[in-house]
Amino acid sequence: MPNLFPITRWAMLLGLLIACGAHAQGYLQQLPQLNEEEIAARRAPGFDAYRLRGNDRTVVLDFPSVREQGQAFGRIVLFIERHGAPRNRVLSMAEADDWLARNGQRLYTLTYGNNFRTEELARFFNAVRRQGDRLTPDEKFLHDWLLRMQLLRPDGRDVTAGAAAIVITVPQPSTVDGCAPCTVLAEHRAAILSHELAHARFTTDDAYQARVLRFWAREMGDSARERFTDFLRKRGYDADNDELLANEMQAFLMHTPHAALFSAKEVGLTEEELADLRKRFGAGLPGPSM
Known part of the structure; x- marks a missing residue:
């Protein structure tokens, strides 16, 4: 290097x-x-x-x-x-x-x-x-x-x-x-x-972290979880670390507002399926916190 x-x-x-x-x-x-x-x-x-x-x-x-x-x-x-x-x-x-x-x-x-x-x-x-x-x-x-x-x-x-x-x-x-x-463009930054x-919130907000882990393990569904796991593995993340996968899922799903950095197609989902995941995740969120 x-x-x-x-x-x-x-x-x-x-x-x-x-x-x-x-x-x-x-x-x-x-x-x-x-x-x-x-x-x-x-x-x-x-x-x-x-x-x-x-x-x-x-x-x-x-x-x-x-x-x-x-x-x-x-x-x-x-x-x-x-x-x-x-x-x-x-x-x-x-x-x-x-x-x-x-x-x-x-x-x-x-x-x-x-x-x-x-x-x-x-x-x-x-x-x-x-x-x-x-x-x-x-x-x-x-x-x-x-x-x-x-x-x-x-x-x-x-x-x-x-x-x-x-x-x-x-x-x-x-x-x-x-x-x-x-x-890196300004919009990318x-x-x-x-x-x-989003990762900072996951680490410092216990209620938010509990919501993320519950959604990943119990609510998002096997098919969506497998697709996200495959997406994250292709991105190079350690697919044997379940907490890492859940943490990355929430950051991409809810907090990466740029199509060049994340899209439904990359995960193998339709726009409608991705919108549904976002809606279901958001429905169970705790109050605003950092």
């Missing part, structure tokens, strides 16, 4: 944080607190980060493009959720290159946005250390930034989950030279953000 992430931007941000002289918890509180519409409209030339207004358990990381996002999170994606990658160890850089080649994937387009619980991020970093492997420069900065924000906390030689429940990522409208699928914030 080529290391194309502009490390100088990370270093500048880290230097600013150090210069602040505040306690680590203060760093997190200094992040802008924005709602979904404000984040979607936000334009930043480099890496930025926000707290979600109304839900302090959600932190949003904003990347200049999917290239930078992939450099920081690619191996985490493979380790936590990618079908066919091992769950018990982190792929080395060379192994990740081989996996991408075998599966016809690009690092930058493994995902267009990410959502990881802080305990999942801790598990990744602990696994790399225990394997005796090295973090890439981008992963190392991410590790140190999360520690500084107390999103991760030291626990002996390991790290453990810290101040927030979930970290999500979204790219800026952008292009990447030599990678046409990497193009808004839809990606909506999708990832």
